[in-house]
Amino acid sequence: MLDWKHEELFSFLEMVPLPIYIFQDNSFKYVNQRMVELAGYTREELLQINVWELIDPADRHLLLQRALRRLRGQREPGNYEFKAINRRNEIRYLHGYFSLISFDSRPAILGQLLDVTREKRLLNELQKTEARLRDIFDNVNDVIYLHDLKGRFLALNQAVIRATNFLPEELEGKEISTFLHPDVKHLVDEYLRQVIEKGEIRGLMRGLTKDGEEIFWEYQSVLFKGRQPYIRGIARDVTEQVKMRRELKEYLCRLEEQNKKLSKLNEELARAKEALETMVRTDPLTGLGNRLAFQEALEREVNRTKRYLTPFSLLIIDVTNFKKINDTLGHPAGDKALVRIAKLLRASCRQCDLLFRIGGDEFAVLLPCTGGEKARMVADRLRQKITGETIMETEVAIPVYLSIGVATLDSRQESLGIEGLIKLADARMYEEKSRQKAEIS
Missing domain, CATH: 3.30.70.270 (Reverse transcriptase/Diguanylate cyclase domain)
Incomplete structure (x- = not known):
């Protein structure tokens, strides 16, 4: 790519609200400010550092092999989680989205990261012990809910107020569909069927606040059996992440369009160069060589x-x-x-x-x-x-x-x-x- 194209690309990437980098030749060729903040190193240090020292040793070999296969054009998952180490030697759980691009006319990897450390640790805590349920229920910032097998709320914690403006008592006894987006209300029956059959499910749900604003929940629901079986779950507001993913998808589409335009321009330049070389060597009067x-x-x-x-x-x-x-x-x-x-x-x-x-x-x-x-x-x-x-x-x-x-x-x-x-x-x-x-x- 030309230098001015680099500047245009880098300027755009600085506006993306995600840690982003370009990887080539086992080193970073570019990192944006969000990546600098995530890693704890300066931009100059990240461009000089051995990239694989930032990856947890347990994940290092797998990520290296995936990167090599991706650069060779082989099919690899477009996103996955891995553990990284920041400058303070802290383990961070990251969800990465990876694309193969052309940088300086050679294959490179465009990486975008989501820091899911907090989510990962919370889920691990929930799986370790049910004894902490009450404490979590009273203090956690995420919405905790209980509902019966027909989908009627039995209880919700106070976090539902901050997320939706609904009071817990306004939703208790109401069906889940009360605060779901109209386009997904029909999915409730399938949700209930799966959680009852499998005992535990995770997913993404689209809802509405009391004021009618769109909201997205990342949830985990678990079936508890007994004389009166019920379903307990935790839901996290991931609206901003979903919006960022949408923006990232739009950005990748725009980037693909720019790559197509650049390829077309390169073809036109090649044709123009060929025509010019022919013109330079052709007598304009007779059409013979000059x-x-x-x-x-x-x-x-x-x-x-x-x-x-x-x-x-x-x-x-x-x-x-x-x-x-x-x-x-x-x-x-x-x-x-x-x-x-x-x-x-x-x-x-x-x-x-x-x-x-x-x-x-x-x-x-x-x-x-x-x-x-x-x-x-x-x-x-x-x-x-x-x-x-x-x-x-x-x-x-x-x-x-x-x-x-x-x-x-x-x-x-x-x-x-x-x-x-x-x-x-x-x-x-x-x-x-x-x-x-x-x-x-």
């Missing part, structure tokens, strides 16, 4: 001839009477003559032959795997093809004549080189041009 393309192709062919000991010939072609065409019929007619000559040359050469316009009225033809005798035959064929062609403008017709110089490179002339080959073909072309001018005049 002087630059000629020099590059000639160097390739000479090197190939010397490497594989195959013959190679060069034709330098000049329009003998081009000045007369220009002076008599005008420059537009001269341009038409050059275009016509280029088409005739192309039609008269083999598919493997390479044609170029290397000057005003000068052309060049590269003849791979062609010795001197065959090259001279090609030159004769080209002269015959052009002879008789006339350029007409305002009823004035001028025939076209070509002067062609032939130079051949083979195993006997390896020392000739590129410049020597051009000079030899040029000299022979000028000899023929002088002879033709004398004949024409």
Whole structure:
């Protein structure tokens, strides 16, 4: 990615209300401020630290293997929990969300973290002993509820007031659906069936406060059997987390769209670069290769001839009477003559032959795997093809004549080189041009 893209990405990630990092080459390439706060290290320290020292040893090997497989493009879970160690050597339980992205044109991992340490420890405490139920019921900040097997509340703690503005007594004796969102009221029967059959379930429930505001609960319900069985549970307000997850999902969608736009831009740039390179090497009048393309192709062919000991010939072609065409019929007619000559040359050469316009009225033809005798035959064929062609403008017709110089490179002339080959073909072309001018005049 370009530097300004880095800045745009990093600026956006700083606004995300979650600890976020980019991981590549076993190190952090970027951490946002929330990540700095979570780890307890400075941003500079996190960019230098060994990432795996921050992971609890019990989880370190598994996370390393998952990271390597993800970077190789293998399928891995998109999110899971693990234990980490902050600067104060405290164990933190984290729920991570991981995506494979392209960073600096190489695979990297975008990680987003939720600190679920408090939730994890609370659930562990609840599982350790039921004897602390009363104390938790009286003091915990989460909502604790009891309801019968038909879904009617038997009791709730005071935390329900802070979360929903309902008083416990307002809900006691009422059905669970009283404070559920209308879109999920139909799920109550399925919830009751599962908790009765399984004895314990966990999940996410969508509700409404007394004021009609949307709220999300992460709950755990347990069935207690006896003469009068009932269900006891604890619910935590995770509205902010759900909103953050929604925002994160929207952010990832936007990031994916940006990646698509960037890929499209890269494709357009590649096409533009290819078109520009073609334009730089193409004569705009005739469509043949220009002087630059000629020099590059000639160097390739000479090197190939010397490497594989195959013959190679060069034709330098000049329009003998081009000045007369220009002076008599005008420059537009001269341009038409050059275009016509280029088409005739192309039609008269083999598919493997390479044609170029290397000057005003000068052309060049590269003849791979062609010795001197065959090259001279090609030159004769080209002269015959052009002879008789006339350029007409305002009823004035001028025939076209070509002067062609032939130079051949083979195993006997390896020392000739590129410049020597051009000079030899040029000299022979000028000899023929002088002879033709004398004949024409």
